[in-house]
Amino acid sequence: MKPNWVNAITLSITALFVAACSPALPPEHNGVLYCAEGNPESFNPQLVTSGTTLDMTSAQLFDRLLEYNNDTQDFEPALATAWEVSNNGLVYEFELRQNVSFHSTDYFTPSRSFNANDVVFSFNRWLQPNHPFHLVSGGNYPFFSATRLDRLILSVEALNSHRIRITLREPDSSLLSILASNFSVMHSQEYAQQMLEAGTPEHVDQFPVGTGPFYFRHFRKDVAVNYSAHEHYWKTRAATDNIVFRITTNDHKRMLMLLTGDCDISPYPPARDVEWLDQRRDIQLQRSLSPNTAFWAFNTERVPFNDARVRQALAHAINRESLIRTVYHEHAVIANSILPDSSWAHRAYPSAYAYDPQRARELLAEAGYENGFSMTIWALPVQRAYNPNARVMAEQMQSYLAQVGVTAQIISYEWSTFRRDLAAGQHDSVLIGWSADHADPDNFFRPLLTCAAKASGNNRAQWCNSDFDEAVTAAIRSNNQRERRAHYYLAQQILSEHVPIVPLAHSIRFQAAAADIRGLKPPTFGGIRLQSVYKEPQNKQERMP
Amino acid sequence: MNRVFARQLSLLLITLFLLSVFTFSLSYWFPGNPVTNSSGVSTEHPLFTEIAEARGFQSHIGHQYIAYLQHLFQGDWGLSLQDNTPIWQEFKLRFPATLELAILAMAFALLFGPPLGFIAAIYHRRFADHVITSFSLSGYSIPVFWLAQLSILVFALVLGWVPIAGQINPLFDIVPVTGSIFIDIFLSDSPYRAAALLNALQHMLLPMLVLASTPLVLLTRLTRSAAIDVLKQKYVKGAYARGLSRSEVFFRHVMPNAMQPVLRQMGSAFNLLITNVLIIELIFSWPGIGSWLVRSIFERDYPVIQGGLFILATLILFANIMMNLVHAWRYPQVRQEFYAS
Numbered sequence: 019m020k021p022n023w024v025n026a027i028t029l030s031i032t033a034l035f036v037a038a039c040s041p042a043l044p045p046e047h048n049g050v051l052y053c054a055e056g057n058p059e060s061f062n063p064q065l066v067t068s069g070t071t072l073d074m075t076s077a078q079l080f081d082r083l084l085e086y087n088n089d090t091q092d093f094e095p096a097l098a099t100a101w102e103v104s105n106n107g108l109v110y111e112f113e114l115r116q117n118v119s120f121h122s123t124d125y126f127t128p129s130r131s132f133n134a135n136d137v138v139f140s141f142n143r144w145l146q147p148n149h150p151f152h153l154v155s156g157g158n159y160p161f162f163s164a165t166r167l168d169r170l171i172l173s174v175e176a177l178n179s180h181r182i183r184i185t186l187r188e189p190d191s192s193l194l195s196i197l198a199s200n201f202s203v204m205h206s207q208e209y210a211q212q213m214l215e216a217g218t219p220e221h222v223d224q225f226p227v228g229t230g231p232f233y234f235r236h237f238r239k240d241v242a243v244n245y246s247a248h249e250h251y252w253k254t255r256a257a258t259d260n261i262v263f264r265i266t267t268n269d270h271k272r273m274l275m276l277l278t279g280d281c282d283i284s285p286y287p288p289a290r291d292v293e294w295l296d297q298r299r300d301i302q303l304q305r306s307l308s309p310n311t312a313f314w315a316f317n318t319e320r321v322p323f324n325d326a327r328v329r330q331a332l333a334h335a336i337n338r339e340s341l342i343r344t345v346y347h348e349h350a351v352i353a354n355s356i357l358p359d360s361s362w363a364h365r366a367y368p369s370a371y372a373y374d375p376q377r378a379r380e381l382l383a384e385a386g387y388e389n390g391f392s393m394t395i396w397a398l399p400v401q402r403a404y405n406p407n408a409r410v411m412a413e414q415m416q417s418y419l420a421q422v423g424v425t426a427q428i429i430s431y432e433w434s435t436f437r438r439d440l441a442a443g444q445h446d447s448v449l450i451g452w453s454a455d456h457a458d459p460d461n462f463f464r465p466l467l468t469c470a471a472k473a474s475g476n477n478r479a480q481w482c483n484s485d486f487d488e489a490v491t492a493a494i495r496s497n498n499q500r501e502r503r504a505h506y507y508l509a510q511q512i513l514s515e516h517v518p519i520v521p522l523a524h525s526i527r528f529q530a531a532a533a534d535i536r537g538l539k540p541p542t543f544g545g546i547r548l549q550s551v552y553k554e555p556q557n558k559q560e561r562m563p
Numbered sequence: 564m565n566r567v568f569a570r571q572l573s574l575l576l577i578t579l580f581l582l583s584v585f586t587f588s589l590s591y592w593f594p595g596n597p598v599t600n601s602s603g604v605s606t607e608h609p610l611f612t613e614i615a616e617a618r619g620f621q622s623h624i625g626h627q628y629i630a631y632l633q634h635l636f637q638g639d640w641g642l643s644l645q646d647n648t649p650i651w652q653e654f655k656l657r658f659p660a661t662l663e664l665a666i667l668a669m670a671f672a673l674l675f676g677p678p679l680g681f682i683a684a685i686y687h688r689r690f691a692d693h694v695i696t697s698f699s700l701s702g703y704s705i706p707v708f709w710l711a712q713l714s715i716l717v718f719a720l721v722l723g724w725v726p727i728a729g730q731i732n733p734l735f736d737i738v739p740v741t742g743s744i745f746i747d748i749f750l751s752d753s754p755y756r757a758a759a760l761l762n763a764l765q766h767m768l769l770p771m772l773v774l775a776s777t778p779l780v781l782l783t784r785l786t787r788s789a790a791i792d793v794l795k796q797k798y799v800k801g802a803y804a805r806g807l808s809r810s811e812v813f814f815r816h817v818m819p820n821a822m823q824p825v826l827r828q829m830g831s832a833f834n835l836l837i838t839n840v841l842i843i844e845l846i847f848s849w850p851g852i853g854s855w856l857v858r859s860i861f862e863r864d865y866p867v868i869q870g871g872l873f874i875l876a877t878l879i880l881f882a883n884i885m886m887n888l889v890h891a892w893r894y895p896q897v898r899q900e901f902y903a904s
Binding site: 048049051057235236238239240241242244260262264266271274275277278279280 | 646648653656715719720723726727728729732733734736738739848850854855858
């Protein structure tokens with residue numbers, strides 16, 4: 019017997035396969051698929067710290083008063099067209115841009131354009147504890163409390179509809195950097211007022227309204243976030259009509275999806291596959307230096323680390339290049355200062371941290387430790403962008419230290435215990451690091467290595483040096499970049515002489531994209547910008563193995 | 564038949580009762596506060612005491628169980644510990660997605676499994692039989708997660724035929740209303756419904772085929788051996804002797820008789836399929852119950868685990884009871900067995 023119907027079904031299944039090969043997306047649905055590495059926690063960057071959330075929200079939905087340009091290393095006007103600083107550095111006045119329109123969405127239609135009320139609202143929400151929106155969605159504004167901006171700013175007031183004044187308690191030249199950061203976004207006061215009257219203030223953080231290049235369409239957890247281009251964007255309209263963030267937590271899966279065309283852009287490809295991806299013709303790979311530093315801090319309150327010669331010797335004892343190769347797989351560059359190379363105040367002191375075991379032994383002998391000593395290395399127990407595997411790094415350092423006669427023991431507690439004991443100063447030395455919150459060099463000095471940082475438990479070296487403190491304080495009080503640079507050079511020189519920390523690496527962030535994606539820029543300070551990205555219109559792309 | 568129906572119904576109710584007692588008791592088995600475990604509201608929440616009261620926690624355990632059932636039927640499944648969203652809302656979108664995938668895969672397995680088994684039996688020990696047997700044996704031996712990875716590698720990466728993640732290209736902007744992508748496309752006012760449907764089919768193809776593979780080879784093997792047995796029976800010879808044609812013998816005598824033991828195993832084929840759905844959804848990023856349950860286990864999201872477990876177990880239970888009823892309805896001797904037991 020001849021089962022004809024089996025043939026018929028087989029045939030129709032084959033037909034489906036063949037049909038599946040033709041491009042199915044109609045031209046009106048053009049857009050770019052970005053495979054994001056997690057769900058956004060909120061749609062208000064003021065409330066978050068995670069880079070994933072910032073990438074998906076800040077630069078896509080919102081604007082800031084000013085922007086930091088990484089190439090010129092200077093500030094550019096954004097929602098503020100001009101700004102003035104008073105001579106005493108306490109009063110900042112911003113002239114706001116006219117005719118900036120907010121997003122029109124299915125949940126909000128703006129009746130007016132952006133003005134000073136929106137700025138005052140956006141600041142006062144986190145600045146004033148009694149503001150009606152302060153406690154909405156948890157009431158934590160981690161960035162603004164970490165940078166102490168909530169204590170620095172005395173008041174924000176509207177002078178007229180398009181001019182605002184910010185008054186500080188003390189001069190702080192990092193203010194502009196903070197205002198240009200991805201956290202300092204401008205919300206719509208009108209929308210917030212409507213939501214407050216409707217009794218749903220938390221909608222402001224779930225269904226965002228901003229002035230940015232894209233407006234929010236919808237979000238389905240674990241699946242996707244959809245944005246569309248804001249037609250009346252004050253700058254150039256976004257190059258693509260739609261942006262979709264597909265939530266894909268697994269890095270291997272993201273890479274597969276990039277290869278199959280299920281996404282167009284994929285951040286953080288797996289370290290082991292970077293080289294292979296780079297060789298493929300259908301993939302473009304971009305890299306940028308992350309604003310972070312991994313370092314090895316000595317507890318300068320303990321013997322023998324209170325002796326600068328011992329610290330210098332240990333810095334010379336380890337081969338940082340080999341450490342970086344093992345731990346980062348080409349995902350990092352060697353750090354010769356606590357400041358990343360991309361900062362305008364960066365000055366490298368490679369000789370202070372060069373691998374020279376002979377010199378290390380001499381210095382140890384000078385300090386009276388020709389027979390060595392034993393010490394502990396605390397290795398960060400969690401994975402961080404600046405150090406993906408501190409434990410492996412510590413193991414390798416162990417063998418380098420053994421060559422100069424120092425016996426090192428590795429300590430790795432569970433993270434919360436680790437942090438608590440570290441703040442209490444129970445370590446000899448620790449492998450840890452720092453990711454900057456904003457572009458100002460101050461962020462690498464004052465929170466980390468000053469006497470004040472020691473008091474607050476964040477100074478991992480327990481180091482307090484009055485010359486260094488003077489230099490970084492003078493730098494923050496000044497608004498003249500040349501003057502500031504001189505102070506920071508001095509600060510870095512003091513660090514290279516006293517070696518409270520050994521800078522190890524600045525990590526590199528990779529971003530892979532399909533070859534037909536145009537206008538994609540490498541991720542800069544604190545995130546990605548997708549407004550210039552579009553997909554080259556063409557027929558189905560070739561997939562080359 | 565009525566007696567069978569009554570028996571199966573009472574079996575269903577008793578098992579559902581035991582299941583609900585089990586999931587209810589999970590709030591106590593899980594570490595932490597039982598109120599938090601069942602409602603997802605932390606002890607610091609301002610409404611905590613009211614919620615504990617609504618769930619009967621100020622009273623004895625029987626009261627708590629009844630409150631649990633009330634909440635369950637009202638669709639108040641508590642909040643996810645992970646992000647404080649109502650579980651029922653998420654569940655409503657995820658369950659149809661799983662159901663859609665599972666039903667299509669089961670239909671595929673039913674459409675191809677038994678016919679392949681019959682072909683193998685008819686061509687017993689000939690070429691077609693060898694091909695089908697070797698395929699079903701290898702299909703039976705390959706773990707489904709490996710098959711999924713392999714098929715992604717071949718059909719998506721090398722050949723580029725199908726996408727590997729999700730229900731549809733999200734640029735189609737199909738608003739999830741029911742969670743079942745085909746129904747959502749039908750409900751949407753998109754002018755490109757045909758294109759969207761094709762795209763959804765493409766997305767469905769690989770997970771559906773991989774998911775169908777295990778029940779398919781199971782059914783093929785069962786049908787083959789059952790049909791071989793039946794073909795040896797004297798009544799088949801008798802039918803030929805009475806001058807019936809090959810197709811008449813096959814459709815009148817071989818097929819109905821061979822299907823009886825196969826039908827009995829249909830329930831276990833479905834159980835296998837639901838177990839595999841967890842893995843398949845995870846691998847293909849399918850937004851269904853399975854991937855949700857697996858993730859909630861990783862994140863110790865107890866209210867979600869409770870709800871997900873309950874619903875998957877209920878699904879398996881319903882499918883098996885239905886299968887029993889169909890079985891009893893089609894085959895009188897099975898009805899006899901049910902009475903006897």
